Amino acid sequence: MTSLDAFSPGGTPQTSTEHSAGDDLATGHSLILENIRIDQGSRPLLSLNTRIAPGEVLTLMGPSGVGKSTLLAYLAGFLAPAFSGQGRVLLNDRDLSRLPAETRQLGLLFQDPLLFPHLSVGGNLAFGMPRNVSRKKALKGERKATRQVRGEAIEAALEEIGLAGFADRDPTTLSGGQRARVALMRVLLSRPCAMLLDEPFSKLDASLRHEMRSLVFTRVQRLGLPTLMVTHDEADAKAAGGPVIELGAQY
Amino acid sequence: MRLFSPTIRTIPWLAMALLSLPVAGGLAGVLAPALGWLPALGGNELTLEHWRTLVATPGLADMVRLSLSAGLASALISLAIVMLFLGAFAETRALALVRRLLSPLLAVPHAAAAIGIAFLLAPSGLASRLLSPWPSGWDTPPDYLFPGDPWGLGLIIGLVIKEVPFLLLMSLAALPQCQAQARLRLARSLGYAPVTAFAKAVLPGLYPLIRLPIYAVIAFASANVEVAMILGPTTPPPLAVAVVRWINDPDLSMRFVASAAALLQLGVTLAALGLWWLGERLVASLSRTALTGGRREAGDRLWAGAGGLATLLAVLLLGGSLMGLVLWSLAAWWPFPAALPSPLSYHAWQGALPGLKEPLTQTALIGLAATGLSLLLTVGALEAEHLRHRGMAAWAELVLYLPLVVPPVAFLFGLVQLQVQAGLAPGALAVILAHSLFVLPYVFLSLAESYRRLDPRWAQVAASLGHSQASLFWRVRLPLLTVPILTAAAVGFSVSVGQYLPTLLMSAGRLSTLTTEAVSLASGGDRRLTAVYALMQLLLPALGFALALALPRLLMRHRSGVLNP
Structure with a gap:
């Protein structure tokens, strides 16, 4: 399956960075949503039972208020106390539904890019990258080397999204499309095992939307990430090319 | 009603003046005596003598x-x-x-x-x-x-x-x-x-x-x-x-x-x-x-x-x-x-009651006056933001914090000196104004969020129905903001009740409030009486908060949309 060669332009494997071969990505697993059911108080909101294959994008469509975002919040581990959810979220035979949010390894792409204003563009990417040196090895020289490796990885990632040399820039100086790309790259660098997209293109204008769609969907496919997308734009569903589930306003 | 807009527009300046002039004047008022200049006390020449005394x-x-x-x-x-x-x-x-x-x-x-x-x-x-x-x-x-x-x-x-x-x-x-x-x-x-x-x-x-x-x-x-x-x-x-x-x-x-x-x-x-x-x-x-x-x-x-x-x-x-x-x-x-006193008795409370009346009244009156003034200025300043379609400038926020950052003991004492120089009698009015210096920032901080966040579409609806700015203010904005305004008033009242130094200095020690009494009792030996005063000091603001909670629920009990926006 894919290794991180997806991060290098033209598919050339990057062996010089920390993302060298041997870093096994936990890909190739399906995301299974087993008898998911979400209630608001005593009122049932939605139920879902499905399986998303590696690299497949399942689109959930429906009018606002039907509980799409609530479902994503349940999957990601942020369900508000007003709701209750049940059902298993299985990834590689692991039930995620009882785990704390930070251990689920579900990459979440929000409507807003949410780049941290207190960090540079490169700092935002570094925030997503895992720490790769155990503390025992963190002698002074190695630490410096680590920083260099991380810097190179960031530069490579920026190059891939057409933002080479942007590492030290203030995120507020980026255009909307550039911010969206950085946000995507930040999620991918955290090496998720599946992706959850929460209306990720709704705030972009029409021309950018097209570009971002193809960027996101090719990455997801190449990395073999099962992906759940929530949207109310039919063009999103069409571009994703995967199965579509329509949620109607119930009750 | 044509006066509405000009009046509102002057209020931010009034508020700025109330906050900055006493602080600046007060600091000037200690600077001169610190350098030896205070004719009322015979200081007619500039000298560093007093600094030497201080250092020694x-x-x-x-x-x-x-x-x-x-x-x-x-x-x-x-x-x-x-x-x-x-x-x-x-x-x-x-x-x-x-x-x-x-x-x-x-x-x-x-x-x-x-x-x-x-x-x-x-x-x-x-x-x-x-x-x-x-x-x-x-x-x-x-x-x-x-x-x-x-x-x-x-x-x-x-x-x-x-x-x-x-x-x-x-x-x-x-x-x-x-x-x-x-x-x-x-x-x-x-x-x-x-x-x-x-x-x-x-x-x-x-x-x-x-x-x-x-x-x-x-x-x-x-x-x-x-x-x-x-x-x-x-x-x-x-x-x-x-x-x-x-x-x-x-x-x-x-x-x-x-x-x-x-x-x-x-x-x-x-x-x-x-x-x-x-x-x-x-x-x-x-x-x-x-x-x-x-x-x-x-x-x-x-x-x-x-x-x-x-x-x-x-x-x-x-x-x-x-x-x-x-x-x-x-x-x-x-x-x-x-661990527990026995027997329990109301003795301390009974003994304290006759003496409590005076400080309780003073505290409440000063608190109500300072809170009223601060609320007026705060609401006016926030409404002016709506009229000008512009938020508060960064420097204005600094002015708001001025009385909270400059040590009160420095500028209040300067004000006392100026008061003496000008021959003004210390008393309730000076105390109320001095309290407002500290009440106003808290009232503002407590109300600003709600006031600014109020859905702008209410104003648009009212304007499209032919209401003037004044009518919008009185008939839409204020009623909608009943709860946060009362909460801000309760916060302001509690700040005033807690003031010690402004009361002491600006009244030349002649006004006694719950706080001044409690502080002077605390240095004495009577724990029972001190406890009574400290509790009264607590109860008065608590009463304010209880009213702020209960009043809207009583008056607007059929308007739950206002209570839980």
């Missing part, structure tokens, strides 16, 4: 050290508690609960909290009684100096107890502004453990938003008088207390030294702020690499545990102080180490 004062270095350490340590501890609490309990039900308890906690006057802490932690206080005779083995009160320990620890505890609710309130208001929830979720979805996610993703955005409140806390703590009089060491006391002693010295020539010392206090407070600022820089540069190092978990459980523990400790201290006050006010006979 025994223990001056200790006074300065106490002021600095109290200011910095209490701010640091309070900030740490608040951040640990937020980090450990962000997005939990505990946070919602604390949010509800916060306003009443904030309403506890400083003096009452300090008296409560003194009664709780003193050698014969409630804490040592609960530990005695088992497990401590004490049959008589243990031998340690509290309140008034020479390191100022009691003072720091007393300040922390009051600063934590304030910083927490300011932080809770700032959290939505820095998109805290989205930041936290993003960081956690990237694999960051909760407290680490808070520290790395939320804190860098939150801190700049609460910087001014933190500076106000440092300034307050480094120059506070009433908490220091109740809990601080006495020989030597923190600088601000010494200044008040010199002001009240029967030897009027001591006023020159007092003026010099008041300016020194300003310098000490500025130095505390400067040191804190340097610390900010240091932390920022040290943490830069850690923020992007990618570490997902850094002692998360330890920090969460510390947050829980700190919160528990703060709640225990507050609850214990309150218990202690109630028990002492009802105690007939309470030998050590009995």
Whole structure:
């Protein structure tokens, strides 16, 4: 399956960075949503039972208020106390539904890019990258080397999204499309095992939307990430090319 | 109604003038006497003589050290508690609960909290009684100096107890502004453990938003008088207390030294702020690499545990102080180490009642007047923002914080000197204006969020139905904001009730309020009477908050949309 060669332009494997071969990505697993059911108080909101294959994008469509975002919040581990959810979220035979949010390894792409204003563009990417040196090895020289490796990885990632040399820039100086790309790259660098997209293109204008769609969907496919997308734009569903589930306003 | 718009537009300037002129004038009013110029007292030439006297004062270095350490340590501890609490309990039900308890906690006057802490932690206080005779083995009160320990620890505890609710309130208001929830979720979805996610993703955005409140806390703590009089060491006391002693010295020539010392206090407070600022820089540069190092978990459980523990400790201290006050006010006979007094009696309350009437009336009247004035100016200034379609300028926010950052003892004493020079009689009016200096910023801070966040479409609907700006203000905006306006009024009232120094100085000691009485009783030996006054000091603002809660629910009980927007 894919290794991180997806991060290098033209598919050339990057062996010089920390993302060298041997870093096994936990890909190739399906995301299974087993008898998911979400209630608001005593009122049932939605139920879902499905399986998303590696690299497949399942689109959930429906009018606002039907509980799409609530479902994503349940999957990601942020369900508000007003709701209750049940059902298993299985990834590689692991039930995620009882785990704390930070251990689920579900990459979440929000409507807003949410780049941290207190960090540079490169700092935002570094925030997503895992720490790769155990503390025992963190002698002074190695630490410096680590920083260099991380810097190179960031530069490579920026190059891939057409933002080479942007590492030290203030995120507020980026255009909307550039911010969206950085946000995507930040999620991918955290090496998720599946992706959850929460209306990720709704705030972009029409021309950018097209570009971002193809960027996101090719990455997801190449990395073999099962992906759940929530949207109310039919063009999103069409571009994703995967199965579509329509949620109607119930009750 | 054509007068509406021009009137509203002048109000922000009035508010600015009320906040800045007394501070600037007051500072000028201490500058001249500090340099020897005060014709009323025969000072006709410029001299540094009084500075020499001040420097030669025994223990001056200790006074300065106490002021600095109290200011910095209490701010640091309070900030740490608040951040640990937020980090450990962000997005939990505990946070919602604390949010509800916060306003009443904030309403506890400083003096009452300090008296409560003194009664709780003193050698014969409630804490040592609960530990005695088992497990401590004490049959008589243990031998340690509290309140008034020479390191100022009691003072720091007393300040922390009051600063934590304030910083927490300011932080809770700032959290939505820095998109805290989205930041936290993003960081956690990237694999960051909760407290680490808070520290790395939320804190860098939150801190700049609460910087001014933190500076106000440092300034307050480094120059506070009433908490220091109740809990601080006495020989030597923190600088601000010494200044008040010199002001009240029967030897009027001591006023020159007092003026010099008041300016020194300003310098000490500025130095505390400067040191804190340097610390900010240091932390920022040290943490830069850690923020992007990618570490997902850094002692998360330890920090969460510390947050829980700190919160528990703060709640225990507050609850214990309150218990202690109630028990002492009802105690007939309470030998050590009995945990409870027996029998209980209303004797202290009955004895106190006749004397309470006067200070209670004064406190309430001054509080109502200062709150009314502040509310008028605040609502006017906020409405002017709507008229001008522009928010408050950055410098205007600094002016708002001016009376909270400049040590009151410095500029209030200057105002007293000016008052004397101008031949104006000290009295209620001067006290009310001086209270407004401190009430106005709190009323503004408490109301601004709700006022600005009110859905702009209400105004658009009203305008499209043909309503003028004035009609919109009276018939739409004010009714919709009933709840936050009453809450802001309750906050303002509680701030006024808690004021000690402005009352003391601007009335030349002639007006007695609950607070001035409580502070002077606290230095005496009658714990029962002191407890009664401290509780009254607590009850009056609590009554204000109860009214702010109950009135709209009563008057607008068929308009639940206004109550729960």
